[in-house]
Amino acid sequence: MDNLLAQVTGTKRVVLYSPQDALHLYLSGDKSEFVRAKRYECVLEPGDLLFIPALWFHNTLALQFGVGVNIFWRHLPADSYDKKDPYGNKDPVAATxxxxxxxxxxxxxxxxxxxxxxxxxxxxxxxxxxxxxxxx
Structure with missing residues (x-):
C-alpha cells in the first residue's frame, strides 16, 4: 500500500529502491539486498514526512530513539488485498x-x-x- 511516514521524534535513515529496479534486488521473504539498483536515501528528522509509494522497496534504521507514525492507504479495490494483511506487505491477491x-x-x-x-x-x-x- 501507499505509505506516509511521519517522523515525530528522533531521527531515522530511510533507503528506497524503485520498483523498476526489482530485477536488481535479491528478495528473501520480506527482506531485500541491493546489487545494482539505484539507491535513494534520506534522513528523517522530527516533523519530516516521507511518501513511500506502493511497490517501492524500503528499509529504515533508527539513528536515535524516536517515534515514527506510518499511515497506509489502499488505492486498489478492497478485494485486491489479502484480508489478513493490514499493512499491505503481501502481494495483491491476483499477483499471488x-x-x-x-x-x-x-x-x-x-x-x-x-x-x-x-x-x-x-x-x-x-x-x-x-x-x-x-x-x-
Whole structure:
C-alpha cells in the first residue's frame, strides 16, 4: 500500500529502491539486498514526512530513539488485498495467484527432457516479455 511516514521524534535513515529496479534486488521473504539498483536515501528528522509509494522497496534504521507514525492507504479495490494483511506487505491477491500458477507451470516443465524444458521455458519468457511491453 501507499505509505506516509511521519517522523515525530528522533531521527531515522530511510533507503528506497524503485520498483523498476526489482530485477536488481535479491528478495528473501520480506527482506531485500541491493546489487545494482539505484539507491535513494534520506534522513528523517522530527516533523519530516516521507511518501513511500506502493511497490517501492524500503528499509529504515533508527539513528536515535524516536517515534515514527506510518499511515497506509489502499488505492486498489478492497478485494485486491489479502484480508489478513493490514499493512499491505503481501502481494495483491491476483499477483499471488499468478506467481503460484507460474511456479506450478515451471514444476510441470520439470517433467520434460532438458531440451524441451529449454524450448518451452523460452516460449514462456517470450510471452512474459510481450505482456510486459503492454505496460511500458
Amino acid at each position: 495467484r499468478a506467481l503460484q500458477a507460474l511456479e506450478r507451470a515451471l514444476h510441470t516443465l520439470d517433467e520434460l527432457p532438458a531440451e524441451y524444458r529449454d524450448f518451452y521455458g523460452r516460449r514462456m519468457i517470450q510471452r512474459i516479455h510481450a505482456v510486459g511491453k503492454n505496460f511500458q
